[in-house]
Amino acid sequence: MSPPVQFYYMPESAACRAVELVAGMVGVKLDKHHVNLMAGDHLKEDYVKLYPLHKVPFIVDGGLKMGESRAIMMYLVNKYKPNDSLYPTDPIKRAKIDELLFYEMGTLYEAQHPLVRPRFAGTAKEINPELEKPYKEALKYVDQRVAQAGTKFMLGDQLTIADISLVETLSYAYIVDYDLSEYKNLVAYLARVKAAIPNYSEINDKPLEDFRQWIRSKRAAN
Secondary structure, eight states, X not given: OOOOEEEEEOTTOHHHHHHHHHXXXXXXXXXXXXXXXXXXXXXXXXXXXXXXXXXXXXXXXXXXXXXXXXXXXXXXXXXXXXXXXXXXXXXXXXXXHHHHHHHIIIIIHHHHHHHHHHHXXXXXXXXXXXXXXXXXXXXXXXXXXXXXXXXXXXXXXXXOHHHHHHHHHTHHHHHTTOOOTTOHHHHXXXXXXXXXXXXXXXXXXXXXXXXXXXXXXXXXXX
16 A cells, blocks of 8 residues: 655645545545645745745655645546546547646636635625626636536546536635526536535535635624
């Protein structure tokens, strides 16, 4: 049996939860180290020395040290369950997964981040329409793509790491009470993805609700 992968994470982080979900699905044991960003753990000398970018998630697996959640998910499947449907080796299937991952990272997440970040801080009780516009465009695209696919998941009837990363990124909408109900195809798709991940509730339910209530309390105090 392989030794556990050292996993530096914060449970409130969607990126960290995505990695943890994939690790569970490919049978990787994680030795977890909680890095509390809100308490400044990521800025402590020992962590900055380990990972100069001082972010989470971060893993150490033997001689490998790496960050970036999507790259970590790719690596875990490649090493511990190669050619699994989560990230198959077929070049066309893999290219479509990569395309969706990069869209989610470079467009959807980037559109979402400036909208939800002020709500994390409790400084914005109302949605800024100018910030909301690119987010709504990204959500509409994903909603339409789900409808056009006509399959259980985004790229077919088998779950991929792109679905997992997408469902975790969009968990921030729930955390900040952003209503997704107008995107009916997307909402149904997210429910299917969550139901298909064996450890979804275990990894997500408590951190999501705790973070949501913490943000609500900050908004109420401002």
